[in-house]
Amino acid sequence: MSVRAGREFLAIPGPTNVPDEVLRAMHRPAVDIYAGPLLALTDGLLKDIARLFRTDGHSYIYIANGHGAWEASLTNVLSKGDRILVLESGRFAIGWGESARRMGVEVEILKGDMRRAVRPAEVEARLKADKANGGNTIKAILVAQIDTASGVVNDIEAIGQAIRAAGHEALLMVDAVASLGCVPFEMDKWGVDVAMSGSQKGMMTPPGLGFVVANDRAREVHRKAGLRTPYWDWTDREGSAHYQKYAGTPPEHLLFALRQALDMVFEEGLENVWRRHMLLAEAVRRAVGVWAEGQAIGFNIIEPNERSNSVTCVLMNGRDPETLRAYCNEKCGVVLGHGIGELTGKAFRIAHMGHVNAPMILGTLGVIETALGALEIPHARGGAQAAIDWLSAEVKP
Numbered sequence: 001m002s003v004r005a006g007r008e009f010l011a012i013p014g015p016t017n018v019p020d021e022v023l024r025a026m027h028r029p030a031v032d033i034y035a036g037p038l039l040a041l042t043d044g045l046l047k048d049i050a051r052l053f054r055t056d057g058h059s060y061i062y063i064a065n066g067h068g069a070w071e072a073s074l075t076n077v078l079s080k081g082d083r084i085l086v087l088e089s090g091r092f093a094i095g096w097g098e099s100a101r102r103m104g105v106e107v108e109i110l111k112g113d114m115r116r117a118v119r120p121a122e123v124e125a126r127l128k129a130d131k132a133n134g135g136n137t138i139k140a141i142l143v144a145q146i147d148t149a150s151g152v153v154n155d156i157e158a159i160g161q162a163i164r165a166a167g168h169e170a171l172l173m174v175d176a177v178a179s180l181g182c183v184p185f186e187m188d189k190w191g192v193d194v195a196m197s198g199s200q201k202g203m204m205t206p207p208g209l210g211f212v213v214a215n216d217r218a219r220e221v222h223r224k225a226g227l228r229t230p231y232w233d234w235t236d237r238e239g240s241a242h243y244q245k246y247a248g249t250p251p252e253h254l255l256f257a258l259r260q261a262l263d264m265v266f267e268e269g270l271e272n273v274w275r276r277h278m279l280l281a282e283a284v285r286r287a288v289g290v291w292a293e294g295q296a297i298g299f300n301i302i303e304p305n306e307r308s309n310s311v312t313c314v315l316m317n318g319r320d321p322e323t324l325r326a327y328c329n330e331k332c333g334v335v336l337g338h339g340i341g342e343l344t345g346k347a348f349r350i351a352h353m354g355h356v357n358a359p360m361i362l363g364t365l366g367v368i369e370t371a372l373g374a375l376e377i378p379h380a381r382g383g384a385q386a387a388i389d390w391l392s393a394e395v396k397p
């Protein structure tokens with residue numbers, strides 16, 4: 001017996017729920033790519049992407065997923081043999097660094113671990129040592145704002161301050177794939193030089209678009225970058241002809257979808273979107289906090305203020321998370337994320353990013369609690385109730 005009829009709820013950290021309005025926006029004929037409304041659509045999207053990242057810098061749209069946007073950002077500012085520093089706090093900055101390494105960049109990893117955020121003081125100390133060692137040999141610093149594997153949120157503002165406190169000139173490059181449109185991102189204020197993201201997480205659009213933004217400092221470095229290739233190259237994409245902006249045919253239907261998604265974000269208000277994410281994320285944390293009293297499950301991220309507002313990674317101490325995921329999916333129609341990297345087989349993840357509301361999150365929490373009961377996994381009861389109590393207290397008439 002199951003209770004899974006109706007629409008399946010996808011609670012994996014990407015791709016996320018695509019709103020019906022966004023799906024509908026794609027259901028239309030193709031249009032001319034050399035003239036007509038598509039040209040203004042592109043201009044508006046490029047402006048609004050910069051607006052999302054809160055920068056006066058340049059923005060670029062690629063037909064690519066996050067891995068493509070990683071490559072776009074690296075090839076435009078680095079040369080073979082350059083040294084970069086990757087700040088570890090999960091899987092994703094490491095993966096970004098790995099693509100740099102395969103392009104001939106020398107990659108140093110500032111050791112961190114799966115259970116905590118990057119420590120800005122450690123970044124400052126490493127950069128001061130680099131300066132003492134004959135100058136600015138590190139060309140760029142790579143960090144993920146939210147690491148989707150660990151569920152951590154890094155303090156990008158503090159990392160920017162650490163770089164300046166060290167008097168270091170390395171470019172600060174931030175992966176905002178799991179954070180853009182979920183939590184505050186202040187590119188210019190925080191001193192971020194290059195940032196990247198994708199369409200399929202907080203931006204609630206199908207996978208296929210990669211975004212990169214760059215400030216003038218990064219664009220200056222770009223002029224001498226040796227890894228530039230025709231498809232990713234910023235200079236080509238800054239050309240005046242419309243087809244140059246995509247290095248070929250524009251991904252029209254994804255652009256229609258993105259336009260609709262951005263309209264929805266700006267209509268709700270970007271700050272309100274961030275606040276909605278915070279409220280729903282905290283509801284998840286309240287529930288997990290109660291369940292954790294049973295000792296069988298717990299938060300992967302140890303420090304409460306380092307837990308992200310877009311995804312929560314839950315550790316299972318010795319129990320099989322796949323059994324829980326299978327129950328939620330097969331019996332109740334909720335698809336949870338699985339643990340990745342060193343957390344494979346040890347954790348599950350609850351995504352709360354993008355097009356999410358109270359029924360989706362409370363429903364998901366209720367289903368997880370149902371599974372914990374049905375599978376006789378020790379937990380304190382009342383997790384879903386704690387989430388409800390939190391929202392009742394915070395969301396007033």
Ligand SMILES: *Cc1c(COP(=O)(O)O)cnc(C)c1O
Binds near residue numbers: 092
């Ligand atoms: C999902 C994700 C990526 C990779 O994106 P793809 O579209 O799967 O290539 C990179 N960084 C972070 C933080 C992510 O969450």
